[in-house]
Amino acid sequence: MINKIVRSMDEAMSGIQDGSTVLIAGFGHVGQPIALIQGLVEQGARDLTIVSNSGGRGHTGPLARLFEQDRVRKIICSFLRASSLAGELVRVGKVELEVVPQGTLAERLRASGSGVQAFFTPTGAGTKVAEGKETREIGGRECVLEYALHGDVALIEAWRADRWGNAMYRATGRSYNPIMAAAAKLTIMQTQHLAELGELDSEAITTPGIYVNRVIHVPYGDPPPP
Amino acid sequence: MSATMATAKPLNRAAMAARAAQDLREGWYVNLGIGIPTLVADHIPSGREVIFHSENGILGMGPAPSPDQVDPWLINASSQYVSLQPGACFLHHADSFGLVRGGHLDLCVLGAYQVAENGDLANWAMTENDPAPQIGGAMDLAVGTKEVWVLMEHTTKDGRARVVHQCTYPLTGRGVVTRVYTNLAVLDVTGRGFVVIDIIPGLTIEALQARTEAKLHLP
Numbered sequence: 320m321i322n323k324i325v326r327s328m329d330e331a332m333s334g335i336q337d338g339s340t341v342l343i344a345g346f347g348h349v350g351q352p353i354a355l356i357q358g359l360v361e362q363g364a365r366d367l368t369i370v371s372n373s374g375g376r377g378h379t380g381p382l383a384r385l386f387e388q389d390r391v392r393k394i395i396c397s398f399l400r401a402s403s404l405a406g407e408l409v410r411v412g413k414v415e416l417e418v419v420p421q422g423t424l425a426e427r428l429r430a431s432g433s434g435v436q437a438f439f440t441p442t443g444a445g446t447k448v449a450e451g452k453e454t455r456e457i458g459g460r461e462c463v464l465e466y467a468l469h470g471d472v473a474l475i476e477a478w479r480a481d482r483w484g485n486a487m488y489r490a491t492g493r494s495y496n497p498i499m500a501a502a503a504k505l506t507i508m509q510t511q512h513l514a515e516l517g518e519l520d521s522e523a524i525t526t527p528g529i530y531v532n533r534v535i536h537v538p539y540g541d542p543p544p545p
Numbered sequence: 546m547s548a549t550m551a552t553a554k555p556l557n558r559a560a561m562a563a564r565a566a567q568d569l570r571e572g573w574y575v576n577l578g579i580g581i582p583t584l585v586a587d588h589i590p591s592g593r594e595v596i597f598h599s600e601n602g603i604l605g606m607g608p609a610p611s612p613d614q615v616d617p618w619l620i621n622a623s624s625q626y627v628s629l630q631p632g633a634c635f636l637h638h639a640d641s642f643g644l645v646r647g648g649h650l651d652l653c654v655l656g657a658y659q660v661a662e663n664g665d666l667a668n669w670a671m672t673e674n675d676p677a678p679q680i681g682g683a684m685d686l687a688v689g690t691k692e693v694w695v696l697m698e699h700t701t702k703d704g705r706a707r708v709v710h711q712c713t714y715p716l717t718g719r720g721v722v723t724r725v726y727t728n729l730a731v732l733d734v735t736g737r738g739f740v741v742i743d744i745i746p747g748l749t750i751e752a753l754q755a756r757t758e759a760k761l762h763l764p
Contacts (some may be wrong), residue, residue: 349620399676420681421680423636488635496637
């Protein structure tokens with residue numbers, strides 16, 4: 320019987336290597352796999368490259384713990400606040416930064432999950448983010464070559480999931496979750512609710528279990544206020 | 546303030562948003578950037594149906610809910626609680642930006658540091674090597690939507706021009722802005738540069754030009 324549901328955070332986090340690229344889903348405070356990030360803090364892997372929409376806010380929360388413990392070598396994001404711990408570490412040169420337009424970040428993840436090695440996009444043409452990249456005029460527009468962004472690990476938060484790893488999300492908790500789930504070799508999902516196999520509406524399953532390796536039940540309730 | 550400004554009252558943020566909202570058309574799909582542009586949604590003339598997109602995956606975003614109606618899972622791109630319009634749907638991030646880049650939105654309204662007379666937009670960094678870059682979705686919106694309007698103060702707090710001949714801040718997009726709404730005027734970006742299509746009561750074109758680095762043209 321296929322059963323991807325694991326019973327402990329140790330089991331969920333096992334095998335994450337030093338030097339891994341870790342995709343952390345969510346947008347703002349919604350859809351973030353907070354328990355899994357905390358699990359990664361405790362698991363201990365170092366020299367990580369973190370891929371996340373933003374570098375977080377302030378100095379609180381499990382993402383900030385990873386930075387505080389000097390576990391992050393590089394962050395790839397679309398938005399970095401000067402007041403965040405990640406922002407401070409980038410400013411003093413302790414963490415490397417790759418800033419990516421948000422739509423390009425999403426498309427690089429989708430490309431990874433769907434076997435497209437690279438693509439040309441007009442986003443960023445003629446700006447700093449195109450510096451050093453191949454450009455080509457296609458369809459009368461200058462386009463920038465962007466490569467697929469592969470994760471070693473993806474940390475995902477679902478609303479409901481079953482033992483095959485089929486999952487659905489709630490409201491804006493969807494965001495990066497489906498595309499990051501498909502873009503990593505090891506996809507670990509925390510879910511608010513467990514469903515019996517067959518219980519999730521086949522029309523509404525957003526992430527098919529084929530992308531998911533491990534599911535852990537974390538019924539933490541509503542996201543924290545912004 | 547010079548004598549020419551004496552009788553003119555610059556628009557406040559809400560009035561700037563209301564002025565832009567007048568020009569949104571029935572049936573448009575619209576993305577509002579963070580800051581003053583977000584306020585545009587509060588000023589759509591009643592009876593005009595406009596569909597709002599939020600980059601974090603909502604098509605059909607509604608206004609802020611009353612405190613007892615808050616859904617903690619439903620936020621906009623500024624992490625504020627929002628509601629859904631009837632008919633709304635959710636999108637994952639790649640699809641949310643696919644519809645942006647794919648040219649399906651009629652309009653985005655963005656804030657900016659500078660807009661140049663050729664339509665260049667600068668709104669994500671204050672210096673060449675800004676250690677805290679805040680691109681977010683702006684570069685995708687700038688190249689993808691049919692119309693790009695900028696909503697910003699006409700000058701900086703210390704009086705320097707934001708409506709310029711050439712941007713000095715790092716670019717978000719080249720030649721993308723189609724119209725600028727400021728607290729003093731509305732400017733179209735055209736082949737001959739900025740054309741003044743509206744100006745606040747009591748302000749002369751000469752006084753507006755004095756606060757503008759780029760050359761202004763009349764329609």
